[in-house]
Amino acid sequence: MRDVASERYVEKRPAVVERVVTLEVNGRTYTLRLDTRVTLLDALRDRLGLVGTKKGCDQGACGACTVHVDGRRVLSCLTLAAQAEGRRITTVEGISGGDEPHPVQRAFMEHDGFQCGFCTPGQIMSAVALMAEGRAGSDEEIREFMSGNLCRCGAYPNIVAAIREAASGGGRDAHL
Numbered sequence: 001m002r003d004v005a006s007e008r009y010v011e012k013r014p015a016v017v018e019r020v021v022t023l024e025v026n027g028r029t030y031t032l033r034l035d036t037r038v039t040l041l042d043a044l045r046d047r048l049g050l051v052g053t054k055k056g057c058d059q060g061a062c063g064a065c066t067v068h069v070d071g072r073r074v075l076s077c078l079t080l081a082a083q084a085e086g087r088r089i090t091t092v093e094g095i096s097g098g099d100e101p102h103p104v105q106r107a108f109m110e111h112d113g114f115q116c117g118f119c120t121p122g123q124i125m126s127a128v129a130l131m132a133e134g135r136a137g138s139d140e141e142i143r144e145f146m147s148g149n150l151c152r153c154g155a156y157p158n159i160v161a162a163i164r165e166a167a168s169g170g171g172r173d174a175h176l
């Protein structure tokens with residue numbers, strides 16, 4: 001008869017691999033020892049305290065975690081922190097470059113482009129990138145190229161209005 005009590009279950013977990021990663025975020029350099037599986041999103045929020053970048057779905061579906069890497073928008077929940085080493089990372093805390101809000105931030109405030117505000121940092125980061133990409137030529141184009149950023153409050157009309165205004169005037173001095 002089989003002696004189940006004497007059989008031991010040995011859980012096989014992958015070994016944790018850590019490495020030192022140097023990240024340049026908003027013009028500052030940070031050196032961190034990280035598990036190589038840590039996402040850029042978790043490194044920004046949990047290790048650097050940059051909680052402006054939001055965790056919504058954590059699986060690439062909502063856009064709340066959008067940041068810029070070398071001027072291009074990326075989903076930080078799908079990017080490993082180690083992959084961003086040596087790249088220029090910008091979060092919502094770093095787009096204004098001073099005490100004044102970025103023109104896109106100002107336009108969101110003027111047009112009530114948010115309700116609860118949870119999606120707003122990601123919306124703003126996408127909007128700034130979209131303007132730099134030359135994708136803000138019409139409301140249709142703005143909707144299309146902002147479609148990766150979901151807003152559960154449904155503030156879409158005001159978000160489009162804010163980006164339209166920023167792109168047509170107030171956003172002329174927008175920068176990445």
Ligand code: FES
Nearest residue numbers: 056057058063077
């Ligand atoms: Fe990254 Fe939703 S948290 S896409």
Ligand code: FES
Nearest residue numbers: 115117151152153
């Ligand atoms: Fe609430 Fe967009 S303002 S989710």
